[in-house]
Amino acid sequence: MFYRENGQFKTTYKEDQQIFPITQDRIGVLLLIAFAFIGVPMLADEYMLRAILIPFLILSLAALGVNILVGYCGQISLGSGAFMAVGAYAAYNFFVRIDGMPLILAVLMGGFFATLVGMFFGIPSLRVKGLYLAVATLAAQFFCDWAFLRIKWFTNDSASGTASVADLQVFGMPINTPFEKYTFCLAFLVVFGLLAKNLVRSAIGREWMAIRDMDVAAAVIGIRPMYAKLSAFAVSSFIVGVAGALWAFVYLGSWEPAAFSVDRSFQLLFMVILGGMGSIMGSFFGAAFIVVLPIIINLVLPSLGAVVGVEVSTAALTHAEQMIFGALIVWFLIVEPHGLAKLWSVGKQKLRLWPFPH
Amino acid sequence: MKIRSLMMAVAVAATGLTSAVVTTSAQAQAKEQFFPVLPYRTGAYAPNGVPWANGYADYLKVINARDGGINGVKISFEECDTAYATDRGVECYERLKGKSQGAIFQPLSTGITFALTEKAPNDKNSLITGGYGRSESSDGQVFKWNFPLMGTYWSGADIIMQHITKKEGGNIKGKKIALVYHDSPYGKEPIPLLQERAKMQGFDLQLLPVTAPGVEQKATWLQVRQARPDYVLLWGWGVMNSAALKEAVATGYPREKMYGVWWSAAEPDVKDVGEAAKGYNGLVVTGEGGKIIADIKTHVHGKKTGTGPVEEVGSTLYNRGMVSAALAVEGVRQAQTRFGKGKVMTGEQIRWGLENLTLDQKALDKLGLGTVMKPLSTSCLDHEGSRSARVHTWDGKKWNFTSDWIEADESIIKPLVKQFADKYATEKKLTRRTAADCQS
Numbered sequence: 092m093f094y095r096e097n098g099q100f101k102t103t104y105k106e107d108q109q110i111f112p113i114t115q116d117r118i119g120v121l122l123l124i125a126f127a128f129i130g131v132p133m134l135a136d137e138y139m140l141r142a143i144l145i146p147f148l149i150l151s152l153a154a155l156g157v158n159i160l161v162g163y164c165g166q167i168s169l170g171s172g173a174f175m176a177v178g179a180y181a182a183y184n185f186f187v188r189i190d191g192m193p194l195i196l197a198v199l200m201g202g203f204f205a206t207l208v209g210m211f212f213g214i215p216s217l218r219v220k221g222l223y224l225a226v227a228t229l230a231a232q233f234f235c236d237w238a239f240l241r242i243k244w245f246t247n248d249s250a251s252g253t254a255s256v257a258d259l260q261v262f263g264m265p266i267n268t269p270f271e272k273y274t275f276c277l278a279f280l281v282v283f284g285l286l287a288k289n290l291v292r293s294a295i296g297r298e299w300m301a302i303r304d305m306d307v308a309a310a311v312i313g314i315r316p317m318y319a320k321l322s323a324f325a326v327s328s329f330i331v332g333v334a335g336a337l338w339a340f341v342y343l344g345s346w347e348p349a350a351f352s353v354d355r356s357f358q359l360l361f362m363v364i365l366g367g368m369g370s371i372m373g374s375f376f377g378a379a380f381i382v383v384l385p386i387i388i389n390l391v392l393p394s395l396g397a398v399v400g401v402e403v404s405t406a407a408l409t410h411a412e413q414m415i416f417g418a419l420i421v422w423f424l425i426v427e428p429h430g431l432a433k434l435w436s437v438g439k440q441k442l443r444l445w446p447f448p449h
Numbered sequence: 450m451k452i453r454s455l456m457m458a459v460a461v462a463a464t465g466l467t468s469a470v471v472t473t474s475a476q477a478q479a480k481e482q483f484f485p486v487l488p489y490r491t492g493a494y495a496p497n498g499v500p501w502a503n504g505y506a507d508y509l510k511v512i513n514a515r516d517g518g519i520n521g522v523k524i525s526f527e528e529c530d531t532a533y534a535t536d537r538g539v540e541c542y543e544r545l546k547g548k549s550q551g552a553i554f555q556p557l558s559t560g561i562t563f564a565l566t567e568k569a570p571n572d573k574n575s576l577i578t579g580g581y582g583r584s585e586s587s588d589g590q591v592f593k594w595n596f597p598l599m600g601t602y603w604s605g606a607d608i609i610m611q612h613i614t615k616k617e618g619g620n621i622k623g624k625k626i627a628l629v630y631h632d633s634p635y636g637k638e639p640i641p642l643l644q645e646r647a648k649m650q651g652f653d654l655q656l657l658p659v660t661a662p663g664v665e666q667k668a669t670w671l672q673v674r675q676a677r678p679d680y681v682l683l684w685g686w687g688v689m690n691s692a693a694l695k696e697a698v699a700t701g702y703p704r705e706k707m708y709g710v711w712w713s714a715a716e717p718d719v720k721d722v723g724e725a726a727k728g729y730n731g732l733v734v735t736g737e738g739g740k741i742i743a744d745i746k747t748h749v750h751g752k753k754t755g756t757g758p759v760e761e762v763g764s765t766l767y768n769r770g771m772v773s774a775a776l777a778v779e780g781v782r783q784a785q786t787r788f789g790k791g792k793v794m795t796g797e798q799i800r801w802g803l804e805n806l807t808l809d810q811k812a813l814d815k816l817g818l819g820t821v822m823k824p825l826s827t828s829c830l831d832h833e834g835s836r837s838a839r840v841h842t843w844d845g846k847k848w849n850f851t852s853d854w855i856e857a858d859e860s861i862i863k864p865l866v867k868q869f870a871d872k873y874a875t876e877k878k879l880t881r882r883t884a885a886d887c888q889s
Contacts, residue, residue, distance in 0.1 A: 142543035146536070187876070240632050241658070250641045250869065251583070251634035253563045257877040267571070343539060344567035347560050347634050349661065350535055386540070389529075405502070405528040406490035 094442035110288055127277055132270045140269035147382045148276040149337045154362040154374035155280075155287055156330030161360065162368035163291055164323035165303030166216050167224055170231030171331050171359040173212075176351035177235060178205040178332025179339035180245050183254045186340075187247050194261050198279075198336040205332020206325045208235075213324030217317055220306070232353050239348040255345030272341050279337060283330055288371050290326065299323050300369070331359075365423055367432025376431035384419070388412045482519060482781055482793050484509055484526040484774075485545035487556045492532035493662035494687030496717040497766055501557060502528070503757035504770025507745050510756070512778055514748040519782050520790040535560045539568075546572055551796015553577055553777040553803070559635035562595075569594045573796035575780070575803050579773045580605070580711055580734060584638055585869035587833035589804065590881045592870065596803050596832045598776050599734050599825065602710065603865065604836035604857035606639035606682070608732060609708045610646050611855055612840050613680055622651035625676060629669060629693060630684035632658040639684060639710070645865060663689025670696040683709040683731075690718035694726045704728040704843075711838060715765035719843045727845040732838045735768040740817035745771075765848065772822050779806060779816075804829060823854065829887035836862075 094115055101107040111117040135144060157171045182201030186192050212231035216224050239245050246254045259266040266275050290296050298319040301309035310316055339346045358381060366377020392411055396403040403411070427433055441448070488502030489495060509524050518524055527548065529541035538561030542554060554569065555577045556562050562582035569576050570593060577596045578586070584603040586595035600608075614621050628643060630636030640656065647654040655676060657669045663685055670693075673681060681702065685693055690713045697704055705728040709718070714731020742763045750759045761767050784794045784802025794802065807826040813819045825834035836859075840852040874881065 136547070138543050138547050142540045146540070240660075251559070251563070251637045253560070253634045255563065255567060255876075257567060343535065343564050345563040346535065347563070349560060349633060386544075389544075404490075405488065405530045406495075406499070409491040409530040409532060 094439065094445070096443070110285070110292070124281060127281075128274065132273060135273075137269050140273045143383060143386060145269070145272055145276055145342055146338075147378055148273070148280050149334050149342055150359070150362065150382055151375045151378035152276075152280050152283055152337065153331050153334035153359055154366065154378045155283060155371065156327045156332075156334060157359045158363045158366075158368065158371070158374045159287060159291070159299070159330065160323050160327035161363050162370065162373070163296060163303060164299040164320065164327075165220075166213070166320060166323060167221065167360075168228040168327075169225050169353070169356045169360065170209075170212055170228035170235075172351045172353060172355035173232040173235035174205045174209050174328040174331040175335025175338060175355060176239055176348060177208045177328075178202055178335030179346065179351065180239055180254065181205065181332070182336035182340065183256060184245065184247070186256060194259055194266065194340070198333055198340070201336035202329040202333040205335065206329040209324045209328020209331070210321055213321055213328075216320045216324065229353070229356075232356055236348050236352065239351075253345055253347045254339070256340050257344070259340060266341065276337055276341055279333065283333065284371065287326075287330065291371065295319070295322060303369070361420065365420065365430055367430030367435075370430070370432035372435060373430050373432030376435070380431065384416065385412050388415055480793055481523045481525040483549035483552055484524055484777060485542075485548065485552050485554055486526050486528045487531050487538060487541050487545075487554060487561070488528055488770075489531050489533050489557070490528075491530055492534070494533045497687050497712070497715065498533070498557065499757065500715070500717070500761050500764055500766035501770035501773070503755075503761060504767035504772075505555075505774040506756040506770075507749050507762070507767075508741075508771040508774035509778070510749045510754060511741070511745050514752065514754070515744055519778060520785050522781075522785075522791060522793055524778070531556065531558065531561060533558050533560075535564050539564050542568065546574055550793075551575075551799060553780060553799060555579070555773055555777065557581070559583075559638065560633060563634055566592070566595060573800070575796065575800045577773065577776055577780070577803070579776060580769070581635065581638075584642070585866050585873060587831060588866050588870035589827075589829050589832040590870070590887075591874045591879060592832065593882060593886075594800060596776075596780075596827070596834075598803075598806075598827070598832070598834045599772070599822070600711075600836045600838060600857070601833060602635075602638035602684075603642040603862050604833070605710045605732055605838065606642045607646070607857040607862060608836075608838050608855045609682055609710070609840075610643070610650075611858065612730075612852060613708070614650065621679075624652045624680070625655060625678040626652050626680045626682065627655040627657055627673060627676065627678035628682045628684060629657045629659060629666075629673070630682075631663055631686055631689055632660050635686060635712075636684045639682075641869070642862065642865060643682075645861060649861070659685070659689060659693075661689075662687060664692050666692055666696045670700045670702070673697075673702055674700045679706065681707045683707055683713045685709070685713045685718075690714075691721045694719065694722040694729060698722070698725045705730070708732070708840075711769070714841065714843075714848070715769075716848070717766070719848075724845040726843050729843045730840050730851070731843075731848075733765060733841045733848070733850075734838045735765065735772055735822055736820045736839075738763040738768065739820035741771065741821060744817055768821055772818070775816065775818055775822070776803075776806075776825075779808060783807075803827065804832070806834060829882065 096113045099114055111120055160166050160168050178201035181204035182197045185200045186197040212228055215227040246252055266272055298314045301314050302319045306316055362377030362381050365380055367373025392408055393403045489498040490502055509526050513524050529545055531538040531541050538556050542565055551573045553575045559581050562578050565576055575594050577598055579598045580600050582597050584601035586592035587597050587601055643654050657672055659666050659669050683693055704726055707729050709731035711732040711734055719726040745762055749755045780799055780803040781794050783806055784798040788798045804827055809824045823835050823837055827834045836857040837854045839850050839854055841848040842851040
């Protein structure tokens, strides 16, 4: 009833090719973006912004990048953490070595270098696929971990091997308070989200999906596997690299290679699998799930324990978190292998017929 | 069915959240000094993190139980497990910092310390990094909110080198000294000082990194076997330490020639190796328990409110945690002497307290800490307070002190601190604090 699309006629190609062809979707997304920019900063307190929303935004961006590669093009990658690291360190080097380097440009340069590295490590995808490719990209992870730990040049010869930035500003406006940081990340996410959404609907996106579904058939109908695969690696690593730069600059402020370890790669892959492979929306759901769930468990379990009269110790909390997390992942994969995005679309489908399902 | 269970889950989560919110606001109203605790009881470093966390919690409890708080202000505290991961640590910091008007954070991780160093000044929270963290942060004129009390890694490295030099009769020119270190900011911290000393004393420094968490060290010890260094300095943490000792046994490297920093020389590190680790040396900054241990046993563990097993009370890392908590408590107590006894202190007031700590022997004896720690006094210039440690040696069953207190050589460390702090200040576009600022 609320979500009825009959009566919405498209009379021009332009109308038919909008990102969100259904009016309700369009209004919904606009409202959501407006709420994110205006409403959230007014409602959320500092902890909410700094500890939940900022990491959520940045990891969503990273998950978006990984989803393009894994979900849309079917190239399983375990090197996403490495591409984040490349983005972070490249941006860092531009930022500290060139005087007066604008922050946004440095972040984008981070993305650019992540693209180069991503494409380099994407070359094996032309020969190997599936599990073999996952292992090949794992090499990228180990190589980058090694390089950023051992090659002092990357960290501007810092004695302890950590890099740190300060004095962030955009067009003279400082990026210091949680609100400013949140808005900064949100702007990146909105821009890249819309770009990615458009990209996967375009010819190149269809090529990726064709390669994912059946690469031989795709080659037969004239899609160049090399072009499609490498472009997926390029776009994905660019977005992941930007996310890495934001993670380092905006969220951590001071970081070491451990911030982009293989755990991070797994985390990103989980986000894509749980959120929904091959779905832009799914990237956000996955990131929200992985970022928010541990925090909710941490906040809720002690209170629940207090209700029953059990004191939950710090260690028990962390262990419970890991157990609940593991159980939920398995449960989700069994119950809804297409991820949270599928639940979303099922909900939409139901709303379409509501209140008269047939 | 599905929807019902989902509703149930949502309802449960909602009640949980509201009760969490209610309890926190109730805490804020009570007149209590809040101490956030960022320990790790899980993860790869848990064996060493747990005794530290237990000692920390027990000391806060004993202050409440024995003294009724700090001049009447009760202590409340909350733990948030970081698992030694930087991003978790940052999240914990953000979560706990809102619970009071400024507090003291002790992250027990060099990586988290680096990340918080950027954040703490904005929030007016002090960081005590007793025996870890940024070595150059002992320069209080640049690092206003950092307090690496009781020694930095530079002090630690310096003390070990002094001990070795003395053992070798004052001359170690041409000797080969290897640093086997955890390949993280923690492990890399001592390198600048060792390089400085190598230049001065003419020894050959070899740097042998071990990838975190340090279980896999075969390649490193192969290098040790080839190079046969005269001494091995061990900068490990958690499982890396016992793994290193086992590798030393396998390689046939004499344990007597190995020196661990204070994080590499506690009971959990050598227990598994037992007899084989006999002769292994390490630094220790705490002394034997004494009165405080008895107090904790009667007032905390005696009333069944202790944290962790009672047998652990008085072990090396437990004492370390206890002393770390004591420093935080004394910071607040010192602040109260200026800003009003019996009041809850704010972040800026606590910082003043930490910067003007004077814990002489008499004060320590009164607290029951007289035998546990060395007297310490801080100032605007020196945020480190004291920089001395002892060497203790494992005899196969327990640690025995084998040297007197050794003071780190300030003539080497001071210029280095100044140089690195200046570099930090230029990078961050900070200016050194003026004399007027030092008074605040």
